[in-house]
Structure formats: structure tokens, C-alpha cells
Amino acid sequence: MELCRKLAERINTELYSEIPFHILQFHPGYGLLELPKTPLRTLEKCAEEARRAGLRYVYISNVEHELNNTYCYNCRELLISRRRKLKIRLIGDRCPTCGLRINLVRE
Numbered sequence: 001m002e003l004c005r006k007l008a009e010r011i012n013t014e015l016y017s018e019i020p021f022h023i024l025q026f027h028p029g030y031g032l033l034e035l036p037k038t039p040l041r042t043l044e045k046c047a048e049e050a051r052r053a054g055l056r057y058v059y060i061s062n063v064e065h066e067l068n069n070t071y072c073y074n075c076r077e078l079l080i081s082r083r084r085k086l087k088i089r090l091i092g093d094r095c096p097t098c099g100l101r102i103n104l105v106r107e
Contacts, residue, residue, distance in 0.1 A: 020057045025060070047060055056073035057073070069082055079095060090102060
């Protein structure tokens with residue numbers, strides 16, 4: 001977890017706290033079939049460390065998890081649901097609950 005925390009701290013201090021931080025689960029594949037997939041709890045701990053380091057948009061990206069979604073970093077309201085079908089709950093570029101302006105690139 002130390003490596004995860006240090007990387008998140010560096011992104012926060014040297015780049016920008018709103019850069020999305022994606023955590024991926026390792027899945028065994030060609031040449032590495034004997035290795036286990038990354039435990040979900042390890043991914044969750046990494047996500048916790050990244051949020052503690054100040055990153056605002058932390059995702060667990062390649063498994064079914066609540067952290068596939070986007071939440072307001074101010075009030076934790078669900079803003080974008082990526083479960084089955086994409087649902088965007090923003091009002092313009094603002095959180096529908098607290099009104100915080102959310103910096104997102106949308107197409």
C-alpha cells in the first residue's frame with residue numbers, strides 16, 4: 001500500500017488532485033497463469049490510500065464495484081453510474097445535491 005500512497009501523493013502534489021486514478025485487478029493470463037488475481041480487498045485498500053492522499057476521483061476499473069462510479073468529492077453523491085447502463089446525474093456541470101462544479105470531460 002505504501003507504493004500506492006506514494007504514487008497518489010505525487011500525482012496530487014506534482015500534477016492535479018482531479019486527475020482520475022484507476023486501479024486495475026490483475027487477471028492471470030498468457031505466461032502468468034499460476035499467479036492469483038489481485039484480491040478485491042487489496043484494490044479497496046489502494047483506493048482508500050489514494051483518497052487519503054487527496055485524489056478526488058479514484059476508480060476500481062476492471063471489476064464490478066461501486067468505485068466504477070463517479071461520486072462528488074464534496075458530498076459523496078453518486079454523479080455517474082456505470083452499472084449496466086451509463087447514467088449521468090449531473091445538472092450541467094454541477095452536483096445535483098451540493099452544487100459543486102465538477103470538472104469532467106464528456107463527449
